Structures are given as C-alpha cells and as structure tokens.
Amino acid sequence: MKILITGVAGFIGSNLAKKIIERGDTLIGIDNLSYGTIRNLEPFINHPNFTFIQGDLANPLLLNQTHSDIVVHLASQKIPRYTSALRTLEENYLMLRNVIHKCLQDKSKIVFSSTSDVYGKNPEVPFNEESNLVLGPTSVKRWAYASSKLIGEQLIIANHDEFDMKYTIMRFFGSYGPNQNTTWWGGPQAVFIQNILEGKPIEVHGDGLQTRTFTYVDDTVQGIMKCIYEEKSENDIFNIASDPDEEVCIKDLAYKIWDLMNDRGSIPDIKLIPYSNFGKYEDVLRRVPDITKIKTMLGYKPAYKLEEGLKITIKWQKELFKK
Numbered sequence: 001m002k003i004l005i006t007g008v009a010g011f012i013g014s015n016l017a018k019k020i021i022e023r024g025d026t027l028i029g030i031d032n033l034s035y036g037t038i039r040n041l042e043p044f045i046n047h048p049n050f051t052f053i054q055g056d057l058a059n060p061l062l063l064n065q066t067h068s069d070i071v072v073h074l075a076s077q078k079i080p081r082y083t084s085a086l087r088t089l090e091e092n093y094l095m096l097r098n099v100i101h102k103c104l105q106d107k108s109k110i111v112f113s114s115t116s117d118v119y120g121k122n123p124e125v126p127f128n129e130e131s132n133l134v135l136g137p138t139s140v141k142r143w144a145y146a147s148s149k150l151i152g153e154q155l156i157i158a159n160h161d162e163f164d165m166k167y168t169i170m171r172f173f174g175s176y177g178p179n180q181n182t183t184w185w186g187g188p189q190a191v192f193i194q195n196i197l198e199g200k201p202i203e204v205h206g207d208g209l210q211t212r213t214f215t216y217v218d219d220t221v222q223g224i225m226k227c228i229y230e231e232k233s234e235n236d237i238f239n240i241a242s243d244p245d246e247e248v249c250i251k252d253l254a255y256k257i258w259d260l261m262n263d264r265g266s267i268p269d270i271k272l273i274p275y276s277n278f279g280k281y282e283d284v285l286r287r288v289p290d291i292t293k294i295k296t297m298l299g300y301k302p303a304y305k306l307e308e309g310l311k312i313t314i315k316w317q318k319e320l321f322k323k
C-alpha cells in the first residue's frame with residue numbers, strides 16, 4: 001500500500017508516519033515546514049520506504065509528482081487566536097481542493113482530519129457524529145477554523161456523492177504528546193509545560209473552567225490507523241478521542257501538570273488571559289466526545305489515561321528544552 005501524508009512534519013503527522021513505516025508500507029510525506037520541523041522526521045527521514053517533499057500544498061502543481069492509494073490530509077491552519085482568519089479559510093480550502101483533485105485523478109481515498117471544534121457550542125454533551133454543529137456568529141473569527149473544516153467535510157461528501165470519491169472523516173479531540181508544537185499552536189499541555197520549564201506563570205485562557213477531553217497522541221494515531229486500514233471506515237465520519245470520563249477543566253489541567261513537575265504542596269502561579277485579548281472571542285464551555293461508533297465499528301480502544309500521557313509528554317518536552 002502507498003500512502004501520502006500531508007503535514008507529515010507536524011505533530012500528528014510525524015507520529016503517524018512512524019507507525020506506517022513500521023508497518024512496512026510505502027510513505028510519501030509533504031510539508032512546507034511552516035509549523036512542522038525536520039527534527040520530527042529525523043527518526044525515519046532516511047528510511048528506504050519514506051520520501052519527503054518540502055512544498056506548499058496550496059500550490060496546485062505540487063501533487064503532480066506523487067501517486068498513492070490513500071491520502072491522509074493533515075496539513076492545516078488552526079484556530080486563529082494569534083493568526084489570521086483569512087489564512088485559515090483560504091489555505092485550508094486551497095489545500096483541500098488540490099488534495100481532492102488529486103484523489104479523483106488517482107482514484108485514491110482521502111482520510112481527512114476534521115476537528116471536534118465543529119461541534120462548537122452545542123450544549124448537549126457528549127457529542128456523537130450525528131450531533132448538531134453549533135457555531136457562533138461569523139463576527140467571531142475563531143469560528144473560521146471550524147467553518148473551514150465544515151466546508152471540507154461537505155466538499156468531501158459531495159465529491160463522494162457525485163464522483164464516488166472514497167473518504168473517511170476524522171474528528172480529533174485535543175491531541176497531545178511528543179513532537180507537539182511547544183507554543184499555543186500545540187495546545188494547552190504544550191504551553192503549560194513550557195511555561196513551567198521557563199519559570200514563567202502558567203498562561204490560562206479565559207477563567208479556566210472550560211472543559212476538554214484530551215487524547216494522548218498514540219491513541220489518536222491508533223484511531224487514524226483504523227480509518228486508513230479498516231474497510232468498515234469507508235465513507236463515514238468518526239470521533240477520535242479518549243473516553244468521556246477523561247473530561248477535565250483547563251485550570252485543573254494546569255494544576256495537574258504543575259503537580260507532575262514540582263514538589264508536592266507547592267502552588268503554581270496561574271495567569272488568566274482574558275478572551276478580550278484575542279478580539280471578539282468565544283470559547284467552547286464543555287467538549288466531551290461519544291466514541292461509541294469508532295469503538296464498535298472499528299475496534300478502537302483508547303489506552304492512555306491523562307496522567308500517564310502527561311508524564312510521557314513532560315519527559316519529552318523537558319529533554320527538548322535542555323537541547
């Protein structure tokens with residue numbers, strides 16, 4: 001089997017690439033290194049089954065030099081907290097349009113990384129794949145990310161309906177672990193660990209009472225592997241997440257990470273960053289997954305509890321910090 005990963009030098013892409021190469025499949029990886037790093041590719045960059053292409057997927061000619069059975073499309077702009085909504089909308093659309101064009105040409109399947117952010121402000125948790133998608137007003141630029149992923153899901157399903165393009169859509173719930181970007185781009189675990197390593201206050205956005213259900217990256221990758229290799233995943237949508245009882249509020253996450261990195265009984269300095277710092281902003285108050293579908297249909301079984309995943313991630317980030 002020949003697989004192409006877009007965004008291979010990023011967090012999830014590099015962890016996934018390692019697993020696919022270990023399995024013995026041939027892999028082409030593309031990245032423009034805007035957020036990913038060559039460091040993430042180092043363990044396998046010279047492997048005979050791996051080819052790396054550095055380039056911008058918004059360029060319609062880039063994919064001409066590739067051919068694969070499956071394209072795992074991970075390259076993406078994210079929530080524009082510190083970045084541009086226009087870039088999120090335009091780049092995500094252009095990249096996906098080029099990837100779809102290539103999949104139709106090669107008759108390959110697309111495995112698309114959508115996000116739990118598409119469930120938005122729906123107050124009815126847990127979210128299953130048929131739940132309503134409740135976004136806020138378009139004047140709030142953070143919804144540009146979820147909107148771009150929703151257009152993506154719709155485009156893919158429309159191309160399936162009209163041209164029989166095969167697909168699997170994956171909705172990830174906050175993944176963390178080794179190779180994560182150590183800025184806000186990488187999520188709260190990355191920032192909190194980095195703040196503590198640098199001896200700075202822990203920066204928590206909002207009041208910290210918003211909840212998330214985080215997924216250790218090996219579990220995220222386990223879910224993606226099911227979506228690549230299990231035939232039953234074809235032409236369907238799956239949440240990829242931890243069990244719903246892993247829900248945690250962001251402030252408690254900060255305390256948990258502090259406790260794992262410091263002496264018992266010491267108290268962290270938590271700095272609340274008001275949402276108004278990001279302009280007109282809205283957050284999701286509770287984000288809880290229902291993973292019944294991927295468990296029952298594809299045999300997915302998350303293996304990591306939050307504390308276990310955090311310990312591995314902290315160890316990795318500490319070593320990176322020392323370099």
Ligand SMILES: NC(=O)c1ccc[n+]([C@@H]2O[C@H](COP(=O)([O-])OP(=O)(O)OC[C@H]3O[C@@H](n4cnc5c(N)ncnc54)[C@H](O)[C@@H]3O)[C@@H](O)[C@H]2O)c1
Nearest residue numbers: 007009010011012032034035036056057075076172174175
């Ligand atoms: N990490 C999470 O918790 C999470 C949650 C929900 C959804 N997702 C989705 O999963 C995917 C992977 O996320 P990640 O955390 O690994 O992100 P990441 O930023 O670490 O990886 C994405 C990679 O894509 C590359 N890239 C971006 N634009 C590109 C372009 N125009 N051309 C070529 N390469 C480009 C970046 O350099 C980066 O290496 C994304 O689509 C993201 O939206 C991630």
